Amino acid sequence: MHHRIYDVIIVGAGISGSIIAKELCESGLSVLLVEAGKNFNRTNYPKKEIDANSQLYWGGGIELNTNADIGILRPKVVGGGSVVNQALLDRFDDLALDSWKDKTKINWFSRKELDPWYDKALSELNVEEIPKEHRNGNASIFIKGFEANGFKSAPLKRAQKDCAYDKGSDCIECLSGCIRDSKQSMGITVLPKAFANGLELISEFEVTGIKETSDLVRVFGKDKDEDNRIFRGKKLVLAAGAIGNSKLLLNSNFSNNSIGKNFFTHPQFMSLGIYDEEIHAEKGPFQSMKSDDPNFRIKSFKLENVFGPPVAISMLLPGIASRHLNYMKQITHMACIEVAVRDQNPGQISTDSKGRLKIEKTLDERDQTTFDNGLSAIHDIFNSTGAKEIVDGNFKIGLHLMGGLSMGVNPANSVVNENFKLHGHKNIYAADSSVFPNAPGINPSLTIMALSKKAAQEIKGDVQ
Ligand SMILES: Cc1cc2nc3c(=O)[nH]c(=O)nc-3n(C[C@H](O)[C@H](O)[C@H](O)COP(=O)(O)OP(=O)(O)OC[C@H]3O[C@@H](n4cnc5c(N)ncnc54)[C@H](O)[C@@H]3O)c2cc1C
Known part of the structure; x- marks a missing residue:
């Protein structure tokens, strides 16, 4: 003691x-x-995405609900x-x-x-909005699609300082810890x-x-x-x-x-629009825009312009072997939007006799309808901006x-x-x-x- x-x-x-x-x-x-x-600190954050997942999260990177259809990301x-x-x-x-x-x-x-x-x-x-001139291709699709469909969007407010976009800084890696000490x-x-x-x-x-x-x-x-x-x-x-x-x-x-009891996760689901031209969602600021639409709020969902590093994106894509590889080859042509549901069906966390976690969390009919409404808005955005294919991610994330x-x-x-x-x-x-x-x-x-x-x-x- x-x-x-x-x-x-x-x-x-x-x-x-x-x-x-x-x-x-x-x-x-x-x-x-x-x-x-x-x-960790900026000098020793894990460099590879796969190491970061296993060293910065519980469960070796991801935990699952009992139905294994929501991937739970819990920082450690x-x-x-x-x-x-x-x-x-x-x-x-x-x-x-x-x-x-x-x-x-x-x-x-x-x-x-x-x-x-x-x-x-x-x-x-320190909180900043991403300066307009540094918004990347993914943000441009988001803004254009919102305008085309009469949806309202707004710049995100982000806790960061000196991300050095003007010096070519790509911020996607800050999901594994920010090496600039900007976040x-x-x-x-x-x-x-x-x-x-x-x-x-x-x-x-x-x-x-x-x-x-x-x-x-x-x-x-x-x-x-x-x-x-x-x-x-x-x-x-x-x-x-x-x-x-x-x-x-x-x-x-x-x-x-x-x-x-009363466990909620804002279940999120990423959809990818694939375009003929290069989008480079992995370049520059990772996220800069969000939905700001009163109708979305009433319908209990929001949309964000997001992307993920390669391992994360690969997990969202369908197929195996050459089909999966063909999708991965198009990664620089992908835009990505995420729907987050304001979930109403509470989940439950419990432990078994050995103290191991059990996470029960499902979307009921209300949550599923919310989710479908969000997904439909994403499809409208991708279709109105010329996506040649839309790929809805494989599973939800909490x-x-x-x-x-x-x-x-x-x-x-x-x-x-x-x-x-x-x-x-x-x-x-x-x-x-x-x-x-x-x-x-x-x-x-x-x-x-x-x-x-x-x-x-x-x-x-x-x-x-
Ligand atoms: C990828 C990702 C992106 C996100 N983006 C946003 C965003 O943009 N905006 C936003 O508002 N939120 C975001 N969130 C959510 C936000 O980070 C969390 O809501 C927030 O961190 C929760 O804060 P907390 O203090 O409750 O717990 P945490 O910040 O999760 O801290 C809990 C800590 O307790 C430790 N711990 C747990 N059990 C034990 C134990 N038994 N003994 C010792 N230590 C223990 C854990 O290891 C952890 O470090 C995001 C989360 C993730 C994973």
Whole structure:
């Protein structure tokens, strides 16, 4: 057993864990941050796509739902999703926040109450739109197709600084960690400030159990040398993400029946349009435009202009041997658009008797209709811009993993209360993606940041 008793132990050094760590260290608290993944930086991110998948994600790159039709991408690295994600930041709109207020009965879910927290979160980052002159061929197809069909689009807002497009920088590789330190991931924004104020970080340490006594919380796990270790803290923050937090509480025999329920993923599906001319979606800025169409929002889907590195694209393409190869040869002629569904059918995370994960997640009829509407809009865009063939990807991807410890005032149908404490536990908190009560249909990161800032204020007040 480690001799020290920390003021706060945080499990998971992703977006929420890093921000809470920074806030608590700045106010003089002793904080231990433990993370299952490795601690990379711009000099040693895995160079090959396949190595990056296996070294930056759980499950060797991808995990699957029980039906094996949704590929779940769950980051496992110091910085969590901020290292591998696209850093697109959006505030929630009234539609999302009103539905949260309705579901949780928490009154501060409103733009008026949350805007100051969004502002505080944004003050730690640089956010840019991609300059028009640097938009790539994929973005041009997106814009033209939206115009041709009377759909509304808008530039994306992205947490980045100095991507050097004018020097020919191609940003597709930042999905494996940004080698320019341009993407505003936690390792270059908040974590250095936390370290300057005394943060202790242990990476490659997976927490496998939690025990709470009246005034202390113990976390158990194995370090990278496979040695069992126990750490003690006065307070514990669960910041292991939707799946990580649910798994940990279930395997620690926490009794709330709502743990693992209300799991959402914004299921995403990529479609490729193949053109006679070269599009070069892999060149320059990876993503610069999004749908901004009120009709899409009402119909619960959004479209984004995206692409993927070669292994990812190859997994979307049909056929084997020469048929598959023929598609891959046309990769520079492909444009790509993704539909993301604001899913309403909740999934469930559970564990078996050996503690292994089981992720049940399906699209019901409503979600399938939403999805079909989005796909139909993508086909309209590709057809109106002269695609000679449209290839709908092979499977859905879940990368906005939300819920499992959903917030609410009622302990009978929620896990975390309005003060970010687990119902019935005075020393355990969560404010990450696991507390989402439903799918907002909007990029989640900025709201995770805002909630984490707000939670840190509660925790400080409780410790001091
Ligand atoms: C490819 C990709 C692109 C994305 N693009 C965007 C985007 O553009 N905009 C947006 O808003 N969102 C995006 N997201 C989603 C966003 O990154 C996540 O919603 C966000 O990172 C969740 O933050 P979090 O703090 O809840 O968890 P995470 O950032 O996932 O951090 C959780 C951390 O906890 C660690 N952990 C888990 N279990 C344990 C354990 N038992 N012990 C120790 N550590 C543990 C994990 O290894 C992980 O590092 C994207 C995600 C992916 C994968």
